Amino acid sequence: MSQHDSLRERTEQHKPKNSKSKIDDKEVYQAMELVKQYLKSKKDFQSYFENDWDLEFSAEIEIKYMIDFIKRKRIRSEFCYDCIDRKIIPDGGVLYLVNKKKNEKSPLVIAEIKRQGTNKERLQEGKAKQATGNAIERLGKNLTGIKAMMNYEKITPFICFGWGCDFAVDSPETLTVRSxxxxxxxxxxxxxxxxxxxxxxxxxxxxSPVSMFFREERWTIPEMFEKMKEIAEASIRYYLY
Structure with missing residues (x-):
């Protein structure tokens, strides 16, 4: 098989994964919107939202914001600014608590969702297994930056929902992925x-452990909401109290 044909085959293999990933992204966004509504409706926080505080959702986190967030503590002074104009894009975005008086925002929950594994479907179709995918490697890049951003805070409000046959617990192959x-x-x-x-x-x-939920079955919007809500509520109490 030529290099061109091999590349085309890999591209075709990823098309159904990409379409399913778009559905995953839409659903984790819906869960994030439910978290926002929940916090806004909670009596404990209503007086804050009536005055100097608000909530803001963003689909991306700018590297400049991440560096500026670290700088707030006035501890670290050395930074590389080569990628200052770039950003990271968590699948589920980020919900911020905004201090309108200070014009500052702090992350309440950052969400990712990763689907990995098509071998179960391929075997049912009589096709050969493929090597496990690289969704976890992509996750690691974003998480490294997020942990650095939150280094001087006592919280790391990050969650990832993973699903697919690569995250099952019944074979040495899937144990490699989970490891x-x-x-x-x-x-x-x-x-x-x-x-x-x-x-x-x-x-x-x-x-700095974070909330990593992985299984073979797909995550539902209510399931994601319940877990994201717990993280966001703990985070908002940390910042306000």
């Missing part, structure tokens, strides 16, 4: 909510 996620999450448990940093004090660096 990448476990390493990425600093050897903390999967399928558990983490908001606050763990296992450190003023003399020892904290670890």
């Amino acid at each position: 990448k996620i476990i390493v990425m999450n600093e050897f903390y448990n999967l399928n558990q909510i983490y908001v606050f940093k763990r296992d450190g004090n003023s003399d020892v660096n904290y670890f």
Whole structure:
């Protein structure tokens, strides 16, 4: 097979994944909108929203914002500005708490959704298995930047929903994929909510586990909302109180 034909075949293989990913993105956006509505309706926060605070959703996070967020603590002074005009685009976007008086915004929940694995469908169709995909590698890039941005805060309000046959728990192949996620999450448990940093004090660096939910079955909007809501509410209490 020529290089051109091989490239075309790989492109065709990813078309159904891309169309399904667009559906995933739409649904996690809907879950994020429900989180926004929930926070706005909660009595504990209504007095804040009536005065100097508001909520803002964005589909992207600018690198300039991330660096400026780190600078707020006035601890770090050395930065590389080569990518200052670029941005990261989490699948589910980011919900910010906005301080209108100070013109500052802080992340309440950042969401990703990753679908990986077509081998189950391929075997049913009588096709050969493919190597596991690279959705996790793409996730790692964004998460590295987010953890750096939140380094001087006590929270890391990030969540990822992963689904697909690559995230099953019944074979050495899928364990290889899950091991990448476990390493990425600093050897903390999967399928558990983490908001606050763990296992450190003023003399020892904290670890920054995040909420990584992975399984074979697709995530529903209500399921994603419930978990994102918990992270967002913990985050808003952290900033306001």
